[in-house]
Amino acid sequence: MQSPHQKLGPSRRTLLLGAGAAAAAAATAAPAAAAPAAQAPPVSGPTEASQVVAPDNLSVPSPDDLPLTGGPDFPIGLFWPPHPYESTAKRFTEIADAGFDFVISGNYAGDGNIFQYQLDLARTAGLQMLISDDIQIRNMSRWFSISDQPTDFLTITPAEAREFYTRARDAYGPYSSLAGFNFYDEPGAGWYPTLAKALAVSRELAPHLLPYINLLPSDDPAYYNSFVDVVKPSLVSFDRYPLLSDGREDGNYFHNWAIVRDAALRGNVPAWVFIQTLAYNGHREPTAAELLWQINISLAYGAKGIQYFTYWTPEAARGEGFGPALITVDGKRTPRYAAAKNINNSWLHPVGRQLKPLVSESVVHANETPLPNGTVGFTPTDLVTGVTGSPTVIGTFRSRDAASTDRWLLVANRSHSAASRTTLTFNPAKVTGVDVFHPVSAKFGANRGSGLPVNLPAGGAQLLHLHTR
Template identity: 60%
Template sequence: MVDESDMVIGRRGLLRAAGVGAAAAGAVALGGSVGALPAGAALATGRAVRPRDVSGLPLVGGPEFPIGIFWPPPPYETSVARYQEIADAGFTFVVSGNYADDGNIIGWLLGCADQVGLRVLVSDDTQIRNMTRWFTISDDRSVPMSITSADARELVQRALDAYAKHPSLAGFNLFDEPWAGIFPSLGKAFGIVRAAAPDLLAYANLLPGNGSGYDTYVKGFVDAVAPSQLSFDRYPIVASGEDAGYFDNWARMRAQALAAGVPAWTYIQTLAYNGHATPTAADLAWQVNVSLAYGAKGIQYFTYWTPDPARGEGFQPALMTLDGHRTPRYDAAKKLNRQWLAPVGRVLKPLVSASVQHANESPLPTGATGFTPDDDISAATGSALVIGRFTDPAGTARYVLAANRSRTAVATSRLTTGSAVGAVARYDAVSDSWRTVSPGALDLSLAAGDAVLFRLT
């Protein structure tokens, strides 16, 4: 069980009125091609089976780095023009929601996404999430509020019958921020979706948290659900500065994803709400680049459209205002996505996160690891950096992503290459090319929130 002190109330408490997650606050605190699976695989044990090969799964597989949005335009603003606006900003997929959650509206939404090349993770409250939120999947008819595995398969099939014709369908959002007690039933749901639609992504986003109890929580999810990727949300731009537990949360999620052999995704904060500040353009870049340094293989924005004020929690404008006007953060996200995240993400996506270290920072944030020199990087001096190291399973090159630790100030730093480095190249995202630089002293001047990527051979 996850200790209450280790968990952070996530967005389920913020958006519960729309059924984005279903637990009461007390439950929160306690808490290539894909081969087809046989129908009902592993349902008796409550454990799903991850596909043997995820290289063909939407978003997880392929070369494109997944850049998503949560809380898309509401039904009355769902149009081809609005979805083109999302695509124009460099986003590649949408997690449906914001009242666009019944069959007719989702069908219309998918049709709009079809026309502009976006993918969609469907949050279907009439079929899929109705199954996972309100019922336990069990063939023991004495279990209260339960449905049989046959009933669950029928609900999944109904959703597929309604949506599978759309090329934009990437998969199903089965649950947002589940608590540990529902993992066995959620594992059955994942297994049913994979058996019925092995070429679609079964997705759930996890709660944030800290401490050893959080490790237990995430590992419990992995053991019960066998996800094809892990996703979590934590919003670090708070009124007092930065969330002190942010790096520890990332370090623990990174470790769990590596142990499970799956990619880690995260959400970044786009708006102010109770206790949280409005992010600047540099704050958006900082969240993205820190996440990349920690090994993120997918970035999602919370939120795209501004939630209705009737939801409470003091939501301020996101990328789009409540009445559909672009905020400065829309333009900042567009520039960040198109000119940096999409191209650098394609480079980083197939690489393996080897380490992440904080240089020139004292005291270290909780959960962070300090810089240790080695034969690749013998020294890191000057301003504080978050340094992510990566290896290429297909080759001998090593990669170093150095992110400015500061959200507000320019970083003037130097990385010195070590004895194992014979050649260095610096990535240029604008031209999507590598520029050879001399080994030795690599002098950096990084704007607030920015990062640089080097290839070492």
């Protein structure tokens, strides 16, 4: 029976299941020479999450010490890359030129030799990869549960899980482009105990690799909070695609984002999101402004990583009625490739680098009536005393340094179809200066006066630095 969540977004689970099942046996090969109000997702898996806690003495590396989540650069990734026949140096350079940093494997790449070949291409292009290994990693995180009781149905022992992981690590570890492994896409909460054990194995055997899991869309906080509490993840990633047919928006998009934001803060880990790049059943083809809007709304809600669904277009036989993504089925660039390239290189990378080390403190909607479900309306603060003009979404951020009282505001246009004109007024007794970020120079410029007009294109945003006392 179809989950209600499959109606919210395309089933990436379907894509992953088909991504190389026929050829995945080669993933055991020896290493080559070094070179996305709904109900909560149904419980599906071996055990209720509430019945089993995370392993004892679990050592969880800081996200600051892992690929993609660590370092100063804001991670921009893609799902559904070029298929094996189009896995060429030219295609991987095309990905890097568009401002992407990492690739989640898929699109019929399931063979271990193909993974190694793609890792080599990624290394040359300056990209990183999260490998979706159906034989080694999925055997310990999806196809079987991990149990100390060998008589349990469809289980492997912890020792067997370590053996599976060791094989994958040794096969792909020689490639510096390996960022980590994709353990499970869109799990039900019943899989959390096994995922906790699988991540413990990963952290035991390769603490330098990112254990990646992407969650379903949901309007139930328990789904995400349990994930944080039980699995102890290195990040909280989810997919929800808000651009519906006939110009409509998903009415619970902001609600879902607010829940994910809270869960990520609860776990002190980054929040990542997928953005919609294509039309499919019940969803429309995004404009360039709608790509930008999804990104900036996500930044305002505290996103520390952006992922595109999809890069290459899934073929018609997969179902879901997929339209062209950034690259068509037959390898041609669409206008969304050029839009993504411009957004990634001229805006997202520079502004993301500023936002990545900051902590999301609040997110409010100003001048919007009625407020969307799950959102908080603007009320004056001791720093920002007024917001007038067009509907605006404002994310407030603070430094990790508790001694700093400065704040940063990401002011995002609420509209993806019209420009906005908004004026922010600041408390001169608290705010000594306001700097405006300029992405071309990647520097802040000083602004004079207690009121600041913010004029934004459709889907646009501006980053402000508030100096305080």
